[in-house]
Amino acid sequence: MFEKFIYKLNLPPGITAFLQRTRLITLILAIIITLWSMIFQVGTEEVGVITRFGKYVRTVEPGLNLKIPFTEDVYKVPVERQQKLEFGFRTVSAGVNSEYTRQGAKDESLMLTGDLNLADVEWVVQYRIDNAYNYLFKVRNPETTMRDISEAAMRQVVGDRTVNEVLTTGRTEIGGKLEELIQNICNDYNMGIKIEQVVLQDVNPPDPVKAAFNAVNEAQQEKETLINQAKSEYNKVIPRASGQAEETIQKAEGYATERVNRAKGEVARFNELYNEYIKATEVTKRRIYLETMSEILPRLGNIVITDQEGNNVVPLLQMGLKNSQNSNSQSNE
Structure with a gap:
């Protein structure tokens, strides 16, 4: 044609x-x-x-x-690719020496805490697309919506905590709570997004009050150091004092036991002696007398014994001398 x-x-x-x-x-x-x-x-x-x-x-x-x-x-x-949203900063170039900038992102990171203080919170939300249809057709501009959701959720979580929790001890808890909250909102909107991780990067006080806050932190750290030193000294002194007290108590208990046992022994000896005394009074008296004298006299040294008029020296004197000589010869040997 x-x-x-x-x-x-x-x-x-x-x-x-x-x-x-x-x-x-x-x-x-x-x-x-x-x-x-x-x-x-x-x-x-x-x-x-x-x-x-x-x-x-x-x-x-x-x-x-x-x-x-x-x-x-x-x-x-890209359903298999992990994507991320940065808040409070932007990555200029990624690599071994990555470069970041905060230009144009300062307002989104400035948060009001529950005790009416300000904190500068930088964080990253890592996510994957798990439903391509929902991601494309359920929400208009899903990335912008995701950014708004994350920022609103962070302000809610930070607003329920004190500035000390946000800056120090509560960072892990805030990350977990934020991840859960963002995921719930995404599910309600059917965005087709799965939150992989929320990472808090830097949490600092605002620049005008940073010096004062650092001074407070240093004072708190010094306080903790002094408390730890006091506890360390306490752990050294108290156990030692407790040990000494326990040792004194045990010595006292041992001494008391020894005295009681000795007293019981003396009582038993006295009872036996008394029983013998009852059986043979004169013999027992004489035996006790002789035993006592044999124990005492050697300690007296030179002894002169006379009769009642003082006329005659009792021959016991020689016995005492012999005993003293025997003791001296034994000591010389």
Whole structure:
């Protein structure tokens, strides 16, 4: 038909040949464009969402896929890639020596705590897309919505805590609570997002009060140091004093036991002696007397014993001398 149309125009042969070649080139280009619009490739960490005249049709897996040209569009969604949102700072260049900037991000990190103080909180939300259809069609501008949700959730969590908790002990708890809260809101909105982790980067007081806050922290640390030193000294002194007290008590108890046992022994000896005394009074008296004198006299040294008028020296004197000589000779030996 195209050739008949050219023939009717009665054009010169050169122009006719040119038009025929143009027709062939146009046909080839049309075929190439059609094939190019039909074939597309989805990356290994993506899925392809196909829409026909704007309406969702199907989801295709990674690899080469086909679609109807000029009527179907494909949206590639990175469902296997971990993505992140930064709050309070932005990464300028990532690498071994990463560079960051806070320009344009200061307002989103300034938080009001529950005790009406200010804290500068920087954090990162890491997430994955687990439902490509919901991510594309349930919420308009999902990344912007996600950023607004995260900032609102952080302000809520920080607003329930004191500034000391936010800056020191409560960071782990805040991260866990924030992750749970963001995930619940995303589920309510059917955003198709799964929160992987929330990481608090830097938590500092605002710059105008940072010096005063550092001074307070140093005072608290010094207080803790002194308390620990006092506890250490307490642990040294108290156990030692307790040990000494226990030792004194045990010595006293031992001494009391010894005295009681000795007293009981003396009582038993006295009772036995008394029983013998009852049986033979004179003999026992004489034996006790002689035993006592034999124990006492050697300690007295030179002894002179006379009768009642003082006329005669009792021969016992020689016995005492002999005993003293015997004791002296034994000591010399």
